[in-house]
Amino acid sequence: MSMDIFLQNVANSITLGSLYALIAIGYTMVYGIIRLINFAHADLLMVASYIAFYGILVFTLPWYWAFIIAVVLTTIMGVSIEKVAYRPLRTAPRISVLISAIGVSFLLQNVAIVVIGARPKPFPRPEQLVWNINMGDISFLSLTILIPIVTFILLLLVMFLVKKTKMGIAMRAVSRDFETASLMSVDVNKVISTTFMIGSALAGVGGIMWSMQYPQVDPLMGLFPGIKCFIAAVMGGIGSIPGAMIGGFVLGICEIMIVAFLPALSGYRDAFAFVILILILLFRPGGILGENTVEKV
């Protein structure tokens, strides 16, 4: 493999990895606080993309307004989903909540199919954000740089929020112990809503970034990134925000490099992601940065 090609692969890995990471952070935050695989998270990507799509093409908003509105509406939607579909099940068995999440995801997809139609639509990339960069034999989009930067900035923001602010401390406290947190006058529901707010906002940004990178929106577009990013979050150690980042990058790099070095196995790429997931679950259930917990008898 020549140097150029290798560098090209590295650039590809970074883009894919940071997209995975961006979405995985949302998964990990929600899982961290209420131990739920939020299947609907992936569909928020789709919602955000469609809102941005309609904002730009139908309401002819400038792209930045469309993006901001998309993120805001997605956030509201994420918080509402929590209120309607997860909060009533707070004391229910985890399986019930998980089924509820599957139900929400199912509903969002099918409502989108009925309302918007099943046919994919091209996502308008703002020219100000997307252009081609050529460096010798390597060629890539500005997004290759933009996406990691956005991911990194958001990661730092979220880290700051969770580590340094009062709300962040409350989130971590709630994730450990609802009851004791409420004894500290913490409104647990509000904290959980806030977590969903941040998670959904990240899904919104993630959805827009995803749609710029792969400029096509359709009702089922969340399905695959959803599963992949959840895998990334588990790999990194679910509940850990830097873990999600690492997991996203590890998965992105693995996926690119397996095709690069073993092109004959490229058909097995998706299986490979699951294989990593299962291996991690079996040998290091807490993930790369996660903690291992033992059930008390």
Place this chain on the structure above:
Amino acid sequence: MDDKKQIKFILNIAVLALICVFLWWGNDNLSSFYIRILNLSAIFVILGISMNLVLGFTGMFSLGHSGFMCIGAYVASILTMSPASKEIIYFMEPITPILAQIQWPIFPAIIMAGVVAALFGFLVGIPALRLRDDYLAIATLGFAEIIRIIVTNTITITNGALGLKNIPSVKSMWVYWGIAIITIIILKKIVNSSWGYSFKAIRDNEIAAEAMGINLFSHKLLSFSIGAFFAGIAGALMAFLITSVDPTMFRFTFTFQILLIVVLGGMGSLTGSVISAVAITILMEVLRVVEEPINFFGLLQIPGLPGMRMVIFALGLLLVILYYRQGLMGTREFNWDYILNKIDSFRKRGASM
């Protein structure tokens, strides 16, 4: 006690006889459309109750059913297709010589489909069942996808994405409902045996179950493999019903449909799953109405809305889990005891008046 037992026995026989009469009548008199829907219901009954065994009775949140179905469908198809068909169908790369000449009758192939699926269930279960709850869910979902991807890529065995065609067609309701009824009976026997109670004990409280001398791992594995066995059989029947298979049939979204059946019917109720499997399969067709263009007295024309059926099902799933978590039957079973008691109490009330 004995009296009641006898009554129940007679009632059971009567119901079976009634079903037989219906099948006998239906095979000749129903249009092939209704037969197909009823046969498909039978397949979903098998899928529903076998998933319920794993999910509802043993409490393992496994989402791998579509993978085992996939194995069953392929095993049955490859075993029953005629060598001539195989030669034509595998036009990209020829089939592995060992498989090329095989042509089994249908029933052994169905059994074999179950056995191979169970074997895979066993192998998948060994690592996966060390996990719990949503981790188990995501791992089994992963395994199902891995199975599907392997099937897609092993072209000399499965013909890859091109899928298989010219699988012998089976239309008789006897086969589908016969197997479905046998499955119901077997699972009912299992559930009511001390193994079944052990599964429920594991679901209720793993730690206590272990302390009662139940080997968690082997019992979970047993339940999981039985589930896979019947999923494999259902896959085989699916192949015979449609007569062609390809890997995209068995995406994990298919498992969600079975999940819908199990949740609506009630996790932990076999009869619940049976009723909801039949009801959902039928509703799936009945609800086509909502996707057709609607015409209000020729005044207002509403264009058809493809996808509306699934919206209704998604809403149904959500409403059930939010407001009616037990599903249709909860963990109860629809049985004679219940009805006989009802009649008894009714009679008593009548007598006392």
Place this chain on the structure above:
Amino acid sequence: MNEVLTTDHISMEFGGLRAVSDLHLQVYPQEIIGLIGPNGAGKTTVFNMITGVYKPVEGQIYFDSNNITGLSPDKITKLGIARTFQNIRLFNSMTVLENVMISKHLRRKSNLLEAVLSMPKYNRERTMHYKECMELLEKVELADVADEMATSLPYGKQRRLEIVRALATEPKLLLLDEPAAGMNPNESNELMEFISKIRNEFDLTVLMIEHHMEVVMGICQRIYVLDYGVNLAVGSPSEIQNNEKVIEAYLGAVDTDA
């Protein structure tokens, strides 16, 4: 006399923290032994090691002169050690009788196929187990609620059911984890009688964790006191009651003026 159970200097660690260290416990046939100590002293951890939930990091456990260290819980139950739990762990979806019937599963001789095909062998076995369980329930005066859901029983009966369920596994050694927790003195007295009764009737050896001193002092022949995972003292109830170290660490004669 041969010991029924010996924990040969066992220790347990959790993430570097010593929960139990160097515990040497010997239990002789037909004894009722008390295991007391402050919460977090490692009593339940000892139970968990004996029943195979945890494997001790050091030391061996012998039961009936078999080394059972590291065996899985179900195997240990099969060998004849049964237990109850600190917080009641009944099978919520089942009736009282079904809860007890579960315990017979490990004594089964027929296989799944025989069960599915309703073979005579299985049916006979099933009837036999049913009879045994009903007899047991009659002995412990729970027969009248046999068909009620286990969770619908009052607290005291749930506790008793848990013990009965353990008895149904036909154990030689019974481990009781705070059986009198949440009982009033009257109920505790009944429980004491009950435990003595089943000990005699079923030829049992009992090892129990208990906080109710009246229970412990009332029926235990010997008492082990655990503090910080260390065996502080062992002896007869009166010896323990007068042991200075024990009074200070556990029985609560703390001089708060100090």
Place this chain on the structure above:
Amino acid sequence: MLGIKKRYITIVALIVAVSMFAVGCGGGAEQGADTDKEQAADVIKIGVYEPLTGTNAAGGQMTVEGIELANKLYPEVLGKKVELFIVDNKSEKQEAANAVERLIGKEKVNVIIGSYGSSLAMAGGPVALDAKVPVIGCSPTNPAVTLDNDFYFRVCFIDPFQGTVMSNYATGQLGAKTAAIIQDVQQDYSVGLSSYFEKAFKATNGDTAIVAKVNYNTGDKDFSAQLTEVKSKNPDVIFAPGNFLECGILVAKARELGINVPILGGDTWEAEEFLNQVTQYKDIYFSTHFTAEEPVTQVSTTFLDEFKNEYPDKEVNAFAALGFDTYILALDAMERAGSADSQAIRDALAETKDFQGATGIITLDINGDATKTAVIKKVADGKFVYETKVDPQ
């Protein structure tokens, strides 16, 4: 108490639903015969099963547009009104089989059209064969679809032909000596077409002519690794047949990565969705059934004009044209048979020769497959532009 009440309501609702079905069931069996005769007098029924939702939705919807257009233009045959029954098969096989069964059993259609997606067609085929109702496929190009099925016909050419056409074009017109293949391993269409292309290309350019063959899966969005691998092998052309969903992104990505060699594909590319993705690029070629620039027949012109009228803001596409053709072929067969009897229609269809369709002159061979001219188009100036025609040998 409340719980019990709720349970009763649910059970009652279910019973009602099921009995509705049962009534329809019993009623259908008896009344079916009556109404059949009654309606036979004034209505001819054509069933359509297409994927309107799911992964193949776009193809199905485009086809249905063509069928509906044809129905609007030619609403009658044999002096009777033609009624269309369109059902969704959700891009799922068991649904496809149900859909065909429904069309035959419940709606009692005389002839069926469908389906986009060969695997869906293969699920529906045996059902129609059993009921002896002829089916005309619009765009399932897998050779296995009509295999062993005397009642399945199609107006499109098949993959072996298409693959060979593209290989010849790559070698002849584009002067390619080496090629790379990027295929969707989960898709029969992609895998099949790739293998025919590979065979033909190797036959003309030698066994080492295929320098790379990489795979992806349906639903993938990221193809950078596959494309980088292809780029490192420096082929003269890339052949990447597959769904327009993935291929649009794939082709655009190739250009973004600086891969400037011609990229070739199959007929599925002729979709707005694909064009939208690659609109600013060039050297993108694909084979298709139909062209607007060079109408092959009189019918083509009619179709073009009417399509523009009916769907002014939509791009004319091959699937609509094929849908259009299946419909008029069905009508033509009925006219030739002089009857709407399914068996008669089948026999008439089997003898179709030099039928003037919008997509060209169609002759059905012994398998029921169309032998007809293939068209090659390319992307230029943000449009699909006619490049050349290739006649069947």
Place this chain on the structure above:
Amino acid sequence: MLKIENLQVYYGGIHALKGINIEVPENKIVTLVGANGAGKSTTLRAICNIVPPSSGKVFFDGEDITGRSTVDITKKGITLVPEGRRIFANLTVHENLLMGAYARNDKMGIQEDMQKIFVRFPRLKEREKQIAGTLSGGEQQMLAIGRALMSRPRLMMMDEPSLGLAPLLVKEVFRIIRDINDQGMTILLIEQNATAALKIADYGYVMETGNITLEGPGQELADKEEVKLAYLGKA
């Protein structure tokens, strides 16, 4: 200050509190002793509405707070040091203390109080940046008390503060309780360690299976034979 009237709680089918009456006067230590599972913890949890009471009333400063949200109740100045300490093991000591002051917004006051707590518990000062899960049992108990103090409560309820602590530490804990009380805090204390609790308490209640069976001034209760018999196993 706190008054409970005829409080009843059903707990998953179990009648855990069968109508109890308790009064906690200002600036006093009141203790509730009894066996495991007698309903002591449930009482505290019902006061905070973590377990909703099925009937009865809870008054705080004469105001009826029955059925208010836990957040509301704690904001009124009631705090609970839960059984088993329940510190946030994933947060640092500093953050745990900040959580205690969650409802407060006076930065200066919080800083001040934190310093006060560090003076009272120098061990916590040393471990300020450490993850709380790594503290020893005694230190965790100190942290739990410190965390509760951070909310500037008027009534502090403590659930088994000596639970699982070494004798020396138990002494220390009781010294601290006295100390806090000396500075004017009202305390409602639950203990298994009946003697020690009754010794420092102004008033005591004895609970048995959801009922209050005995009450009286602390020392008086401690001297009663039945208490000795039930909780010390001495005749």
